[in-house]
Amino acid sequence: MTANAPGQVCLMQGNEAIVRGAVEAGIHFAASYPGSPSSQILGMLGKIARERGFYAEWSTNEVCALQACCGASLANGRALCIVKQNGLLCTADALHCAAQHGVKGGLVIVSSDDPSAHSSTNEFDSRWQALSAGIPLLEPTTMQEAKDMIPYAFELSEKVGQVVLVRLTTRVCHGRGNVTLGPLPEGHRPLERVKEWDRMVCVCYMHGPALQKLEDLRRCFEASPFNHYAGPEAPKKLIIAGGTGCLYGQEALRRLGGEKDVGFLALGTLWPLPEDYILRCLRPAEEVLILEEVDPFLERAIQALAGREGLRLKFLGRDGALPQTGELDPDVVTAAVARLTGAPLPEKRPTGELELPVREMSFCAGCPHRATFYLLKRAMRQEKHPGVVVGDIGCYFMAGQSAGQYAYQVCNCMGSGVNVAEGLGQLTNYGLDQKVVTMCGDSTFFHTILPGLVNATYHNANMLLIVLDNSATAMTGFQPHPGTGLTAMGDAVKPMDIPKILDAVGCKVEVADPFDVVEAEKTLRRLLDQPGMNVLIMRQPCATLKAKERSKKPVRVYVDQSVCVGDGCGCDKYCSRVWGCPGNTWDFKNNKAQIDPVTCVGCGVCAKLCPSGAIKVEGGEEA
Amino acid sequence: MTLKYDPLNIVVCGIGGQGNVLAAEILGSAMCDRGCRVAVGETYGASQRGGSVMSHVRVSNQWDPSVLIPAGEAHIIIGFEPLETLRIARKYAGADTVTVYDPRPVYPLGVLQGVQTYPPLEELQAEIGRLSSMTLAIPAADIAMEAGDSKAANIALLGAFTQLPGAPLNREDLEKILAQRFQGRVLEINRRAFALGCEAAGKGAAAHG
Numbered sequence: 001m002t003a004n005a006p007g008q009v010c011l012m013q014g015n016e017a018i019v020r021g022a023v024e025a026g027i028h029f030a031a032s033y034p035g036s037p038s039s040q041i042l043g044m045l046g047k048i049a050r051e052r053g054f055y056a057e058w059s060t061n062e063v064c065a066l067q068a069c070c071g072a073s074l075a076n077g078r079a080l081c082i083v084k085q086n087g088l089l090c091t092a093d094a095l096h097c098a099a100q101h102g103v104k105g106g107l108v109i110v111s112s113d114d115p116s117a118h119s120s121t122n123e124f125d126s127r128w129q130a131l132s133a134g135i136p137l138l139e140p141t142t143m144q145e146a147k148d149m150i151p152y153a154f155e156l157s158e159k160v161g162q163v164v165l166v167r168l169t170t171r172v173c174h175g176r177g178n179v180t181l182g183p184l185p186e187g188h189r190p191l192e193r194v195k196e197w198d199r200m201v202c203v204c205y206m207h208g209p210a211l212q213k214l215e216d217l218r219r220c221f222e223a224s225p226f227n228h229y230a231g232p233e234a235p236k237k238l239i240i241a242g243g244t245g246c247l248y249g250q251e252a253l254r255r256l257g258g259e260k261d262v263g264f265l266a267l268g269t270l271w272p273l274p275e276d277y278i279l280r281c282l283r284p285a286e287e288v289l290i291l292e293e294v295d296p297f298l299e300r301a302i303q304a305l306a307g308r309e310g311l312r313l314k315f316l317g318r319d320g321a322l323p324q325t326g327e328l329d330p331d332v333v334t335a336a337v338a339r340l341t342g343a344p345l346p347e348k349r350p351t352g353e354l355e356l357p358v359r360e361m362s363f364c365a366g367c368p369h370r371a372t373f374y375l376l377k378r379a380m381r382q383e384k385h386p387g388v389v390v391g392d393i394g395c396y397f398m399a400g401q402s403a404g405q406y407a408y409q410v411c412n413c414m415g416s417g418v419n420v421a422e423g424l425g426q427l428t429n430y431g432l433d434q435k436v437v438t439m440c441g442d443s444t445f446f447h448t449i450l451p452g453l454v455n456a457t458y459h460n461a462n463m464l465l466i467v468l469d470n471s472a473t474a475m476t477g478f479q480p481h482p483g484t485g486l487t488a489m490g491d492a493v494k495p496m497d498i499p500k501i502l503d504a505v506g507c508k509v510e511v512a513d514p515f516d517v518v519e520a521e522k523t524l525r526r527l528l529d530q531p532g533m534n535v536l537i538m539r540q541p542c543a544t545l546k547a548k549e550r551s552k553k554p555v556r557v558y559v560d561q562s563v564c565v566g567d568g569c570g571c572d573k574y575c576s577r578v579w580g581c582p583g584n585t586w587d588f589k590n591n592k593a594q595i596d597p598v599t600c601v602g603c604g605v606c607a608k609l610c611p612s613g614a615i616k617v618e619g620g621e622e623a
Numbered sequence: 624m625t626l627k628y629d630p631l632n633i634v635v636c637g638i639g640g641q642g643n644v645l646a647a648e649i650l651g652s653a654m655c656d657r658g659c660r661v662a663v664g665e666t667y668g669a670s671q672r673g674g675s676v677m678s679h680v681r682v683s684n685q686w687d688p689s690v691l692i693p694a695g696e697a698h699i700i701i702g703f704e705p706l707e708t709l710r711i712a713r714k715y716a717g718a719d720t721v722t723v724y725d726p727r728p729v730y731p732l733g734v735l736q737g738v739q740t741y742p743p744l745e746e747l748q749a750e751i752g753r754l755s756s757m758t759l760a761i762p763a764a765d766i767a768m769e770a771g772d773s774k775a776a777n778i779a780l781l782g783a784f785t786q787l788p789g790a791p792l793n794r795e796d797l798e799k800i801l802a803q804r805f806q807g808r809v810l811e812i813n814r815r816a817f818a819l820g821c822e823a824a825g826k827g828a829a830a831h832g
Contacts (some may be wrong), residue, residue, distance in 0.1 A: 255693070
C-alpha cells in the first residue's frame with residue numbers, strides 16, 4: 001500500500017485502491033465512521049498514517065468526520081472523508097454548508113452505496129446529494145479508476161475550491177482488480193497558517209459563486225480523462241454507463257455481437273454533466289440505454305439535456321428496460337442490451353425440481369445478543385400486554401428476524417431507537433398501557449444515541465434503553481470507538497465510561513451479564529416495572545472478538561444423547577428450533593440434539609436453558 | 624498463461640465464516656502474479672453471520688472482466704457445502720462446468736427450526752452431477768480437521784482445485800502463495816490440508832465425469 005514502485009501491477013480491492021489513491025494524493029487528514037461496504041478504508045489508512053505523515057481518525061459519527069475535514073481544509077490540508085450512503089445523509093446539513101462556503105485545501109468525500117443492500121437496510125443513492133448540494137460527482141468503474149480518481153478529485157477540489165464527492169458501490173469496494181501503481185509524493189505540501197481574512201463561512205451570498213464553480217467544473221469535465229467513447233462515429237443506438245454497469249454493458253455487447261453498431265459512452269464525471277461531450281454522441285442517436293446503479297440519476301439528467309436541445313430519443317433504463325430496484329448484474333444488463341440491439345438472449349438451461357431452503361442470517365455462535373433477546377422476549381411475553389420494542393442499527397438489527405425471535409416492531413435509522421421509544425414512552429401517560437423498550441450498541445451509543453438519551457431523560461419518558469455493550473463495532477469489523485480506549489492510529493487513550501455518562505445525564509442505570517441468564521432476567525424485569533427513564537447495560541464481549549483474543553482452548557459443549565429426550569421432550573426442540581444458535585444442530589438420525597463442534601465457541605448458555613440438563617460443559621476456558 | 628476459456632470464470636461458494644473470501648483472493652492474487660487481468664467479486668455482507676456467500680474469480684488475457692460472472696458462464700465451481708454448491712450450479716453452471724465440493728451438509732437455521740426441509744443429500748449430489756461436466760466430492764472439512772484445524776477446509780479445496788482439468792493454476796503456483804501468506808503453525812496446517820486436498824482429488828475417489 002505504501003510501496004514507491006510506480007508501474008507495479010497489484011491485485012487490489014476497491015477499498016485498497018482508494019487508500020493507495022489517498023497516499024498518492026498526499027493527504028494530510030482522513031476521518032470516517034465505519035459503514036459497509038467502505039469500512040476497510042479508514043482502518044487501512046489508520047495503520048499507515050504515521051509512516052506517511054498524516055492524521056487518521058475513526059470519528060464518533062459522520063458529521064464529526066466531515067466537519068473535522070473542513071477544519072483541515074482551512075489550513076490548506078488535503079482531507080478525505082469516508083462514509084456510506086446513510087452516513088452521507090447524516091452529514092447533509094454540514095455538506096450543504098460546506099458546498100456553499102467552499103474549501104481551501106482539497107476536501108474529498110468518498111461515499112459507498114450498497115445497491116441491493118447486501119450489508120445495509122436500504123439502497124439509497126448518494127448521487128442526489130451532489131445534485132442537491134451543487135458539488136461535483138465522480139464514479140469509478142474499475143479498481144484502477146478508483147485509485148486514479150482520488151488524486152484527480154483533490155486537484156479538482158483545489159482548482160475550484162469546492163468539495164468533491166466520489167461515489168462507490170459495493171462491487172467496486174469489495175471487488176478486486178488489477179491496479180498499476182502511480183508514484184508517491186515526496187514529502188507533504190506544508191500546511192498554511194490560517195490568515196486573518198481567510199473565510200470559509202456559509203452565507204447566502206455564496207450561493208451564486210458556488211453555482212459558478214459548477215459551471216467551471218462542467219467545462220473541465222468536457223475534456224476529462226475519465227470519460228470515454230467507443231463505437232461508430234454517428235451511432236443510432238447508444239449506451240451511456242456510469243459506474244459498474246459499464247463493464248457489464250461492454251461484456252454484454254461483446255457476447256451479443258453489437259460492438260460495431262452500438263456506441264458506448266462510459267462516464268466517470270457524473271455531475272455536472274459534460275454536456276457538449278454527451279451531445280456529440282446523443283445528436284445522431286435514436287435509442288439510448290442508460291446503465292447506472294440504483295436511481296435513474298443520469299437518465300433524468302440526460303433526458304432533460306435532450307429535451308432542452310429538442311432531441312427526440314427513445315430512452316431505455318431504470319424505468320422499464322432494467323429493474324427499478326436492486327443492483328445491476330451481467331444478466332439484467334445483458335437483457336437490456338439485447339432489447340436495445342434486438343439480439344436474441346442466450347438460452348437458459350432447465351434446472352431440477354428440488355426446493356432449496358434459504359440460508360437466513362443469524363447472530364454468530366456464542367453471540368451475547370442472542371441471550372439478551374431471549375431474555376427480552378421472555379420478559380415481554382410475561383407482561384399483561386406484550387410491550388413495544390423499538391430496534392436500532394447494528395448487528396442487533398437481525399433481532400427483527402428469527403435470530404432475535406422477531407423482537408422488535410419498528411426500526412428507523414441509526415440512533416433512532418431512543419427517540420422513537422421516547423415518543424411512545426410519553427404516551428404511556430396518555431392511555432397507552434404498554435411497556436416500551438429500545439436498544440443500542442456501544443458504538444451507536446456514542447454515534448447518535450447521546451442527544452436522544454438527554455432528551456428522553458430530561459422529559460422523563462417511561463421507557464427502558466438496553467445498551468448492548470459488546471465492546472466492539474462488530475457489524476463492520478471491530479473498529480475502535482470512544483468506549484474502547486483505542487484510536488484508528490493504534491494509540492491507547494482513556495476510554496469513555498458509558499455508566500458514568502449515563503449517571504451524569506441522570507437516568508437510572510443497572511449493569512447485567514446476559515450469559516448469567518437468571519440474574520439478568522431479574523434485573524431486566526425490575527427495570528421494566530420501574531417508571532421513568534431506565535437504562536440496562538448488557539455487558540458481554542462480542543463472541544467473534546473473544547475468539548480472536550482467546551489464548552486457551554474453549555470449553556467443550558456437547559449433548560449427552562442418553563439424557564436428551566429428543567422429539568418427545570416438552571421443550572419442543574428448544575435448543576435447535578427456538579434458541580437458534582448455529583452451534584445447536586439436530587441429529588436427524590438419532591432424533592436427538594447435538595452440538596456442531598466446528599461452529600460452537602463454548603459460551604455454554606444453551607446448557608443453562610436445556611430443561612433436561614442434556615447439554616454438558618467440559619473443561620477449557622469459558623467464553 | 625494459457626486459458627481454456629477467456630475469460631475463465633470460477634465461482635467459490637459456501638457459508639459465511641468458511642474462508643470463502645480468502646480462497647478467492649488467493650486464487651486472484653496467484654493469477655495476477657502470472658500477468659493476467661483479474662477480477663474478484665465478493666459478496667460478504669453476511670460473511671460472519673451464516674448466510675450464503677459466494678465469490679467470483681475471473682481471469683482474462685485480453686480485457687478487464689467485470690466482477691460478476693453472467694449466468695451459465697462458470698467454468699469451475701468450488702463449493703464448501705452441497706446445498707450452496709447446487710444453488711450456485713443452478714445459476715452459473717453451463718455447457719462445460721467442472722465442480723469440486725465438500726459433500727458435508729451444514730443445515731440452515733430454517734431447517735433446524737423445522738420450517739424448511741434440507742433435500743436428501745443423494746438428490747442434491749445427483750443434480751450437481753447433472754449440471755456439471757465433471758464433479759469431484761472432497762471431504763474438505765474432515766481433511767482440514769485431520770490437518771489440524773477445521774478452518775483449513777478452504778485450503779484443502781484449493782488443493783483439489785489444482786488437480787482439475789482446465790485449472791489455470793498448478794500445485795506449485797498455489798504452494799508459493801501459501802508460503803507468502805502464512806507462517807508458523809498456520810502455514811504448517813495449511814500445507815498439510817493443501818497436500819491432502821491434492822491427494823484426495825488425485826485419487827478421484829468420488830469423481831464422476
